[in-house]
Amino acid sequence: STLRPYAMGLATTMASLSTTALALAFAASATITPPLASGPWGARDPIAREASMVVSGNARFSILTQSLIRMEYDDATTPSFENRATIAVINRNLETPSFTQSVADGVLTIDTSALRLQYVVGSEFGADSLNITSLDADSAFDFWSHGMADTGNLFGTIRTLDGEDLPPLNCSLVQSELNNQCGWDESDCQCEWGLVSRQGWALVNDSSNWGLDGSTDWWDSMNTDATDLYFFGHGHDYKAALADYVKIGGSMAMTPRQALGVWFTRWYDYTQEEVEDIVFEFQSHSLPLDVVVLDMNWHKKNDWTGYTFDDRLYPYPEDLFNYLQSQGLLTAANLHDASGVGSFEKMYQPMCDALGMDCSDNEPIPFNISNINTSLALEDVVLADLPFDFWWIDWQQGEAGYGAAGGKQNPTIWTAHIRATDRQRNGQDERAMVLARWGGLGGHRYQVGFSGDVKDVNWRTLGYQPYFTATAANVAFSHWSHDIVGPGDDLELYVRWVQSGSYSAVLRNHDRGGSAGSCADDGAANPNTDNANGCWVDMPWLTPTAEFEAMKAAFRAREALLPYLYTGLRQAYDTGLGLVRSMYYEFPEEAAAYWQGLGMPQYMLGDDLVVSPITHAADNVTNLATQTVWVPPGAWLDRASGVLRVGGTSTGGASTPKGAVDARVTRRAGIAG
Numbered sequence: 001s002t003l004r005p006y007a008m009g010l011a012t013t014m015a016s017l018s019t020t021a022l023a024l025a026f027a028a029s030a031t032i033t034p035p036l037a038s039g040p041w042g043a044r045d046p047i048a049r050e051a052s053m054v055v056s057g058n059a060r061f062s063i064l065t066q067s068l069i070r071m072e073y074d075d076a077t078t079p080s081f082e083n084r085a086t087i088a089v090i091n092r093n094l095e096t097p098s099f100t101q102s103v104a105d106g107v108l109t110i111d112t113s114a115l116r117l118q119y120v121v122g123s124e125f126g127a128d129s130l131n132i133t134s135l136d137a138d139s140a141f142d143f144w145s146h147g148m149a150d151t152g153n154l155f156g157t158i159r160t161l162d163g164e165d166l167p168p169l170n171c172s173l174v175q176s177e178l179n180n181q182c183g184w185d186e187s188d189c190q191c192e193w194g195l196v197s198r199q200g201w202a203l204v205n206d207s208s209n210w211g212l213d214g215s216t217d218w219w220d221s222m223n224t225d226a227t228d229l230y231f232f233g234h235g236h237d238y239k240a241a242l243a244d245y246v247k248i249g250g251s252m253a254m255t256p257r258q259a260l261g262v263w264f265t266r267w268y269d270y271t272q273e274e275v276e277d278i279v280f281e282f283q284s285h286s287l288p289l290d291v292v293v294l295d296m297n298w299h300k301k302n303d304w305t306g307y308t309f310d311d312r313l314y315p316y317p318e319d320l321f322n323y324l325q326s327q328g329l330l331t332a333a334n335l336h337d338a339s340g341v342g343s344f345e346k347m348y349q350p351m352c353d354a355l356g357m358d359c360s361d362n363e364p365i366p367f368n369i370s371n372i373n374t375s376l377a378l379e380d381v382v383l384a385d386l387p388f389d390f391w392w393i394d395w396q397q398g399e400a401g402y403g404a405a406g407g408k409q410n411p412t413i414w415t416a417h418i419r420a421t422d423r424q425r426n427g428q429d430e431r432a433m434v435l436a437r438w439g440g441l442g443g444h445r446y447q448v449g450f451s452g453d454v455k456d457v458n459w460r461t462l463g464y465q466p467y468f469t470a471t472a473a474n475v476a477f478s479h480w481s482h483d484i485v486g487p488g489d490d491l492e493l494y495v496r497w498v499q500s501g502s503y504s505a506v507l508r509n510h511d512r513g514g515s516a517g518s519c520a521d522d523g524a525a526n527p528n529t530d531n532a533n534g535c536w537v538d539m540p541w542l543t544p545t546a547e548f549e550a551m552k553a554a555f556r557a558r559e560a561l562l563p564y565l566y567t568g569l570r571q572a573y574d575t576g577l578g579l580v581r582s583m584y585y586e587f588p589e590e591a592a593a594y595w596q597g598l599g600m601p602q603y604m605l606g607d608d609l610v611v612s613p614i615t616h617a618a619d620n621v622t623n624l625a626t627q628t629v630w631v632p633p634g635a636w637l638d639r640a641s642g643v644l645r646v647g648g649t650s651t652g653g654a655s656t657p658k659g660a661v662d663a664r665v666t667r668r669a670g671i672a673g
Helices: 004-028 171-178 238-249 272-284 317-326 348-355 372-385 411-425 459-475 491-502 545-560 562-575
Strands: 053-056 059-063 068-073 100-104 107-111 115-120 130-134 143-145 202-205 210-212 219-222 227-232 262-266 291-294 330-335 390-393 434-436 507-511 603-605 609-612 624-630 634-638 644-647 651-657 664-668
Touching: 053 107, 059 115, 068 115, 068 238, 227 238, 238 459, 238 562, 262 272, 262 545, 272 291, 272 317, 317 330, 348 372, 372 411, 390 411, 411 434, 459 491, 459 603, 491 507, 491 545, 545 562, 609 624
Parallel strands: 262 291, 262 507, 291 330, 330 390, 390 434
Antiparallel strands: 053 059, 059 068, 068 227, 100 107, 107 115, 115 130, 130 143, 202 227, 210 219, 603 609, 609 664, 624 651, 634 644, 634 664
């Protein structure tokens, strides 16, 4: 023990030298490699091939695939059209599909094998001047004209569930009922319509997005087109619609395997010894653990924002992270960036040096998301000094301000964009990930999603989350992570939440109490159930035996699924089809496949599992929870009972006792597992 301070002092000296070198290297860098120029997201070339484009006066049509057409109108005297990437669309250089074009009686006609586009030459886009019809007699798509409402849209997602009580995903209702205000900051919900619709067509309006600078890949200026639309005319081939989107929007994030396992975090002032104790508790209770996330308590308490370890809690962070790494664990930390880098931070002066700033006044370096220099100095000088594998970006200070204009230019998507691409920008080949809220179309490249703090921990919320997650697959963003919590006065709900999480996109245990507010743990606690203020501490091993064994079985079931889940994630990366998605992707012509939003939580987990989590309490008399499950066409094997079910004609009911080991899960007959 007497050698330890000396060793740490030497390490600190070496770190100081290395951070000085890092600051000098940052300051000396003359060029910035665009982080999207290469990477796991696939091709990035925003200019469509000449042969794919048809220009007619102030209009330009880019035939991207047989069922995907870009339609632009530039009202300038000399139209230039938008060739820059946006955060939603990064690649338009696709192989030119076969199509024909002709002009007759002042009408331009473009035919692909699937669609016919007609445009009245010289006209602004309108219902009478621009329409598309189907050339496929078997397609669910029939006709579209400019301005037509998509009444069959299957919805997308919104930025957050912070403080929300089962919010609508219909963007019209988000506007009329929520006034487009979501989250604790009551800011832009960033609602996006789905890329799929029962009408057989969907539209992406990129007109209000920002073009990205070709040399830095940073925000440049607003889209120069007056109108910039992408028409998806795939009928009910919803899989093809997503596949076409990721061709232009980039591939979905392929997270590390551990991210599909079991996570733990808690809002609490843990010491580094207590973090190690948590790992030991998981191990000693034979519970799997793959990811450890430190909530905001890890850093100094001078401000809500912090980038320096609180040395009262973590005097030797290198020791802790060496230990966590030796256990094969991924690590992350919570970030609130809004206050900038204060003078109390360890890397304050190195960041000042990197930026060539005189910081003798000890004023904070402001957080400005549109300033490329300060933003990248924060990444490459301040955050690069920390040992975490990825970041939990907990931005909740509004979608406008801090250098952002709002709307499509917002801090939520840009902080995720920067931190998910840092490694490639710095020439590394290792995949990155973030835990962050949704910031708009294009966010699928930066997952895992963080849904925030739900308003109430109750059965209704638990029932809503599977619908929310599966629906987000319609914008390629179904890798949502929800806080898995349970109130101490309802152990059944706690167990069901864990069980539901074990068959979801992410199983992240998160205890919210014990740090601040009414649940601050400031005294002697009941060691089995609660803290000093009577708030439940969500640790599985603190629950009674029956509930613990049920949760233990759920954790182990999750870990046993890892090969299947990781294969499914790779398929999602290749195709754009989410690991968690609604039943209608497999069975688009079955009416029951569209029922999930009406109180029957059911979805596909990968290609071969149908999941229907228990989201209501058991009967007080029978002690059973009866669950109605739609058995889709084909032969399916109930994992719990082993019963073979042949579906396609009716729904079936099943009863599950309180202590059941998992949700209702059915797999295709003939599939091992």
